[in-house]
Amino acid sequence: MRRMAIAGILFAFLFGLISTGAEDEPLKGFAAANSATEREWETKFRALPSPDNQREYMRRLTARPHHVGSAYDKENAEWILSKYKEWGWDAKIETFLVLFPTPKERLLEMVAPTPFTAKLQEPPLSLDPTSNQQNEQLPSYNAYSIDGDVTAPLVFVNYGLPQDYEQLERLGVSAKGAIVIAKYGHSWRGIKPKVAAEHGAIGCLIYSDPADDGYAVDNVFPQGPMRPSDGVQRGSVLDFPSNSPGDPLTPGIGATRDAKRLAIKDAPSLTKIPDLPISYSDAQPLLADLEGPLAPEEWRGGLPITYHLGPGKTKVHLKVAFNWDMKEIYDVIARIPGAQFPDEWVIRGNHHDAWVNGAQDPTSGQVALLEEARAIGELVKQGWKPKRTLIYCSWDAEEPMLLGSTEWVEEHDKELAQHAVAYINSDASGRGYLEVEGSHTLENLVNDVARQISDPETKLTVWRRSQLRQIEESKAGEDRKEARQRADLRIGALGSGSDYTAFLDHLGIASLNLGYGGEGESGIYHSAYDDFYWYTHFADTEFVYGRALSQTAGTAALRLADADLLPFEFTDFADTIRLYQKQLKKLLDDERSEITERNQEIEEGVFSATDDPRRSKTAPPHAAVPPFLNFAPLDNAADTLTRSAERYQAALKKAWPGGISTATLQDVNRKLMQSERRLLTPEGLLRRPWYKHMIYAPGVYSGYGVKTLPGIREAIEEKHWAEADSEIVRVAAVLDSESALIDSAAAELEQSAH
Numbered sequence: 001m002r003r004m005a006i007a008g009i010l011f012a013f014l015f016g017l018i019s020t021g022a023e024d025e026p027l028k029g030f031a032a033a034n035s036a037t038e039r040e041w042e043t044k045f046r047a048l049p050s051p052d053n054q055r056e057y058m059r060r061l062t063a064r065p066h067h068v069g070s071a072y073d074k075e076n077a078e079w080i081l082s083k084y085k086e087w088g089w090d091a092k093i094e095t096f097l098v099l100f101p102t103p104k105e106r107l108l109e110m111v112a113p114t115p116f117t118a119k120l121q122e123p124p125l126s127l128d129p130t131s132n133q134q135n136e137q138l139p140s141y142n143a144y145s146i147d148g149d150v151t152a153p154l155v156f157v158n159y160g161l162p163q164d165y166e167q168l169e170r171l172g173v174s175a176k177g178a179i180v181i182a183k184y185g186h187s188w189r190g191i192k193p194k195v196a197a198e199h200g201a202i203g204c205l206i207y208s209d210p211a212d213d214g215y216a217v218d219n220v221f222p223q224g225p226m227r228p229s230d231g232v233q234r235g236s237v238l239d240f241p242s243n244s245p246g247d248p249l250t251p252g253i254g255a256t257r258d259a260k261r262l263a264i265k266d267a268p269s270l271t272k273i274p275d276l277p278i279s280y281s282d283a284q285p286l287l288a289d290l291e292g293p294l295a296p297e298e299w300r301g302g303l304p305i306t307y308h309l310g311p312g313k314t315k316v317h318l319k320v321a322f323n324w325d326m327k328e329i330y331d332v333i334a335r336i337p338g339a340q341f342p343d344e345w346v347i348r349g350n351h352h353d354a355w356v357n358g359a360q361d362p363t364s365g366q367v368a369l370l371e372e373a374r375a376i377g378e379l380v381k382q383g384w385k386p387k388r389t390l391i392y393c394s395w396d397a398e399e400p401m402l403l404g405s406t407e408w409v410e411e412h413d414k415e416l417a418q419h420a421v422a423y424i425n426s427d428a429s430g431r432g433y434l435e436v437e438g439s440h441t442l443e444n445l446v447n448d449v450a451r452q453i454s455d456p457e458t459k460l461t462v463w464r465r466s467q468l469r470q471i472e473e474s475k476a477g478e479d480r481k482e483a484r485q486r487a488d489l490r491i492g493a494l495g496s497g498s499d500y501t502a503f504l505d506h507l508g509i510a511s512l513n514l515g516y517g518g519e520g521e522s523g524i525y526h527s528a529y530d531d532f533y534w535y536t537h538f539a540d541t542e543f544v545y546g547r548a549l550s551q552t553a554g555t556a557a558l559r560l561a562d563a564d565l566l567p568f569e570f571t572d573f574a575d576t577i578r579l580y581q582k583q584l585k586k587l588l589d590d591e592r593s594e595i596t597e598r599n600q601e602i603e604e605g606v607f608s609a610t611d612d613p614r615r616s617k618t619a620p621p622h623a624a625v626p627p628f629l630n631f632a633p634l635d636n637a638a639d640t641l642t643r644s645a646e647r648y649q650a651a652l653k654k655a656w657p658g659g660i661s662t663a664t665l666q667d668v669n670r671k672l673m674q675s676e677r678r679l680l681t682p683e684g685l686l687r688r689p690w691y692k693h694m695i696y697a698p699g700v701y702s703g704y705g706v707k708t709l710p711g712i713r714e715a716i717e718e719k720h721w722a723e724a725d726s727e728i729v730r731v732a733a734v735l736d737s738e739s740a741l742i743d744s745a746a747a748e749l750e751q752s753a754h
């Protein structure tokens with residue numbers, strides 16, 4: 001930036017807000033004088049987080065298993081509370097009472113043709129000092145599977161997705177009345193028992209294939225970072241995408257002690273069939289004995305067997321029973337009140353509960369958050385006063401399905417809808433590149449922050465390193481051009497899988513999810529081996545990326561807390577909507593041409609001519625060609641949004657930095673705070689009204705994977721054409737409402753420029 005032309009500096013001086021992050025330009029949203037002060041505080045802040053402190057916090061937090069309801073989960077919450085207090089925060093624990101099933105009985109055996117009993121155990125490893133804490137470990141299981149005792153033939157269903165069952169049908173294999181075995185991966189785990197039940201299966205096993213996170217990728221633990229043969233991925237299978245996350249007995253309301261609860265039998269989000277996760281050492285004998293057609297080539301994994309689909313003589317017996325207990329959970333909530341606008345809240349969170357010892361998930365993120373909190377406490381001692389209130393949250397019960405954060409959000413929904421500025425989340429983090437997903441109204445802010453964070457390995461800014469990676473990974477020339485030329489790097493959209501979900505999807509609070517990753521593989525996810533030994537040998541061993549995460553998330557929090565004008569920005573958002581609009585049209589076009597082509601091939605006899613009678617496959621069914629949809633309302637709304645966003649930027653340039661009265665600033669800030677709320681509808685998404693955001697949602701058939709413009713996109717994917725047309729109208733309406741809000745903010749700025 002040294003070579004910035006004089007004209008450029010003048011331009012920046014006059015128009016302040018077109019900053020690309022140069023050190024001598026005012027920060028966006030800050031009057032020139034305040035910008036200099038803010039820079040000083042942010043610089044002081046970034047010098048404070050210490051990798052060694054993070055290592056010591058992790059050692060303490062992961063010393064014992066700390067799942068929901070365990071003694072050490074509560075001890076950790078109390079320890080975290082004492083730390084916040086020690087660092088000067090006004091902190092307390094908020095307790096909720098939730099349904100959390102734990103295993104009472106787990107039995108999996110092959111009854112024919114070869115008797116075999118699965119061991120369902122993760123043995124201690126002599127090198128790994130916490131792997132022997134078996135009397136405190138939760139056994140491997142999937143939470144919110146129903147109880148069940150079933151015996152049936154086994155069928156291998158690949159990843160267990162809807163398209164896998166279409167293939168099975170063509171191969172003449174039915175899951176009806178069977179127990180299915182699916183590989184982990186390619187969707188959130190709860191999709192597998194859900195889709196299996198939809199196809200008539202009566203039980204579901206999920207295993208980790210070594211091709212995905214075992215020896216086919218790298219050496220296995222403890223020699224390497226990958227999943228050993230007995231490692232099992234625990235996890236929740238609560239059907240949150242079709243219902244809601246959080247305590248399954250109190251959807252939509254806080255799970256306080258006296259909350260009105262559903263009976264367990266009426267909870268809609270429990271699985272429909274019993275489900276159990278297993279290791280590949282337990283899966284191999286079952287799969288090796290399967291008969292029936294050969295598995296399609298892409299379905300085969302990394303085990304030294306020939307993968308067949310079944311069914312055949314292979315029969316398995318699955319029995320699971322759970323203690324359906326209520327457990328107390330402990331959210332640690334810490335505040336520093338805002339000096340000028342105490343009623344405007346900047347919220348930051350990461351969970352503290354784990355499946356077992358949980359070093360990577362969630363402690364790597366939790367220790368970064370704690371170091372931010374310590375550093376912020378230090379700034380306050382040195383005289384810093386945030387304009388707005390900072391709320392730091394260490395959530396409990398994220399693992400069972402976002403219970404701690406969801407219950408807190410539901411309990412405080414009215415205050416949050418009024419006071420929340422934004423929510424910044426993190427969770428498991430590692431080594432490598434800054435990875436960001438979030439509300440696109442904050443895309444510009446997080447880009448500006450990333451331009452100020454130094455990458456520990458290359459000393460480039462983390463922004464520049466991400467940009468160069470995007471250039472390297474671009475497949476098309478167009479993508480490379482965009483990576484080089486677009487002022488801001490695109491951020492991903494938020495699906496689900498961590499604690500931002502209730503903030504964003506239920507209340508419309510603009511959210512960011514931050515973490516580092518992309519270097520080094522990991523195969524210990526949700527197993528007993530995700531522990532201090534693993535993390536300090538194979539992940540961010542020096543905790544320097546932990547420090548970078550503290551610096552990144554903390555800088556974003558400070559900037560939101562101190563800005564004169566909140567750094568929301570709408571041209572990136574409008575540009576993203578245009579991208580989604582294009583994607584949806586392409587999705588429909590592709591579906592049309594695919595179906596047309598397939599119908600033609602059926603008529604030509606392609607399938608019968610190429611069928612191998614010894615490995616016979618039925619032809620796919622003839623399908624109706626999708627009709628044309630009326631995208632005009634969306635096209636018009638996207639156009640209006642683009643113009644409103646541009647008008648706001650122009651008004652800002654004119655009005656800033658001089659001459660905006662405090663009253664106008666406050667008024668415009670209030671509008672900016674509401675901008676994400678405008679993207680909700682009170683009725684929410686069809687068939688899942690807890691989800692109110694019309695732009696982002698987890699997918700009904702992807703789970704954690706995001707569906708953008710979900711009402712339209714899922715209607716097209718599921719071939720509900722009339723619904724797609726009416727959803728286009730609903731999405732257009734929220735975008736129009738957003739444009740009107742942006743216009744009114746722009747109008748205020750235009751007036752104050754006179």
Ligand SMILES: [Zn+2]
Binds near residue numbers: 361362427
């Ligand atoms: Zn986590």
